[in-house]
Amino acid sequence: MNEASRLSRIKAGLYFGSMVLVKTLAGLLVIKMLAWKLGPEGFGLLGQLMTVVAIVGMLAGGGISNGLIRVLAKTPLATTEGQAWYASAYTLTTILCCASAVLIAALSPVLASYLVPGVGMLLFIVLAFSQALIGYGNLPLAEASSRGSSRTFSVINIAGTLAGAAMVIAAVHYGAFEEAAYSLVLMPAMVGVFALLYAVFRRRELLTSCSWSIAPERMKLLLSFSMVTLIGAVSVPLAQLFIRDVMGRAMGWEQVGQWQGVIKLSDVYMQFMGVVLINFVLPRIAAASDMRHVLKEWSGSVCALVGVLLAGFAVFYLMRDFLITLVFSSDFLPMKALLAPQMAGDVFRTIAASISYVFMARGLVRVSFAFELAQGVLLVGAFSWFFSTEGTMAPVYAHMVTYCFLSVVMAFGLLFWMRRKAQ
Template sequence: MRFQFKDTFFKIVGLNSISMLLKILMGLVSTKLVSFYLGVQGINTLEFFRNFTTASNAVAQGGIQNGIIKNFALSSDKQQNQRILTTSVVLMWAITFIIAFFIFLFRSLIQNYLFQSDEFENLILLYLLFLPFIAIQTVTLGYLQGKQFFKKVILINCLGYLLNIILAFLLIINGGLKGAMLQIIITPFFIAFLSVFAVRKSLKGYAIFSLKYFDKGIAKNFLDFSLMNVCSSLLTPVSFILIRSFIVNHLDTTEAGIWSSVVRLSGFYMLFISSLCSLYFFPKLSKDLKPNGQKKVVTEYFVKFVPIVLVGLLFCFILQKYIVLFVYNEDFLAITEVFYLQLVADLIKTCSLIFGYFFVVHQKTRYFIFFEFISTGLYIGLSFIFISTYGLKGSYFALIASLLVYLFITAVGFKKLNV
């Protein structure tokens, strides 16, 4: 019998893989150029800036991106779509301007903490000008994901990554570290432009900025998602900043650069994992909230997806030396001494992701935030202890321990609450 490729999951995996390969290529080009032109310490400085913008973007989004996806997924009429659209845009722009104001006010303090210098002030100011495009990008992509226009989302991402590859060559070669930072700053503008172009027909006739469509009920619903997503999105980069600073102060900047490089390397393949969860599994969990429906999605995740991830991580372990040389250069081979620990941590993290999405979908805000604080607090606290004892490897021991705890408590929570 001839095999017919009808499984939606594997179709999405195939399409998403193309998108992620382009994003990984974009990251590889950027990282290769940065490692060549800036070295280990340059990457360390760039990652400080990346963590800062990631945290700021998360707050500017208001943490409502998953709420947007869920509400659009459940909405079936134009009036409700209009209310969701207006409410999300107004909320996000209001939050964006508040965040931009505080960053502007405390920009000197931020620069001194991150860079011990004020030479990047113009870039921070430029970042604030581009910050509103985050709202446009989030709302339009949230609409497409909620309505399950998977191909459009993937196409937007692919085009965005191709543009970024071009920008990497132009900006990093000509601008060095500041060029790399500029690439991070202007990316949301291109994604926002492509997203608006993709939804122009679907949302034609909608009054986006008409306050009469602002819905307090939807805004209140977004609040739960806001608390959960801001908590999650903010804690990760903040923990990275704290741990990286601890490594700099207690080991040296080279070790911190190695640690940053491993985080960056991990980010390449975790993009595939997190993007597929957001693109495919989260909307599916949102569509069927009954216990049996939730169990089916979780089972599909572990039966179909986790084995793919496991095989991929094994290949990364076997080929780690060649991967490091391909992505970076000989100066970064010390990565291989700790990379296997990062792979173990990422497998555990993959197993726990689906349970985290369960709490988001069901808006179990208190549980979600409590679990996030437990996991992140353990990671930071154990890192401070283990780095002092085991050196750089201690940070990975701390990461694995915190993720195991998170996996256990979220799995138990899923079993008890999914009834």
């Protein structure tokens, strides 16, 4: 590795590190406010809404970001071909954002009565609007990622995260459950707002590339990545909705709140893993010239990510009583029994997901599709198996077993594929 490449990696690491630090602190502050003001029961109830918001956010604009990053990494926006790809992505985003808004609005009475009784269907009308902001904001973010501009990507995310967290904290502090629900719905859209402001004031060529373009072949490729995002967005969250519902009915929502606390902590650092894999590892593997470079990029990245996870887990586990009380409250101390299997599962999850992105970057989208689908199916199956005997520990045991199995399967799949390519 030459000096310029080494400096580039260091700078990227610093930008991503700064973004992760801000996202982590902001996420912990939001969790603290929700847990402190609403308690385990209210926190558990809001967990259902947060899951739906996460699903909608991932699907915003059709979830074509991964595909756009991959194609622009090879054909930049400065080229005619790159502009054509961006125009196709904009067209798809518009069509799918409109379709999603109509669907969410139509389902708003059902969603309101099931997820947040008493809040009202207007909450989901707001969600329908916010997903469009996320979808359009993903386009300039994907373009920045494709050319390795970690500074741009990180600054936009930091600004959006701070604005969103401030909004939630203010709403929870000065309001109640309903205000908290509205702020959580709007929070993810803040990154999209800042991404669009960046396009307007700093990269006007992004706006000029937003022309209407119906190109079947390009749309078909982008939609193939969209299907992976679709399954990834609904597979695990739907499994978690099922688990919450079963536990809530059998054990009460306070027990769900304890598990929800572990899940939200996991989401904070796993979000960082996803950002690095999508916006740093994916474009590099996509642009790699041969299998040797693919293996080098993947192995270096996964070793670094797992090392960071293990170091963070060790510190957190040693200080778990203090940190749980600090982040949540003393009411959440029972959740410390759930930490070890959850953390072990997250390590295996990182390994399995990193291999999935290798396949995605090299165009083997079906493997990534199968991986995303398997997560939810295996989680539900493992939870159902453990629930009768393990009770409150069932969801974290299911998490650990699911990702241990998937990491082994994905590793064997990677070895088999690389051997075939070498022949």
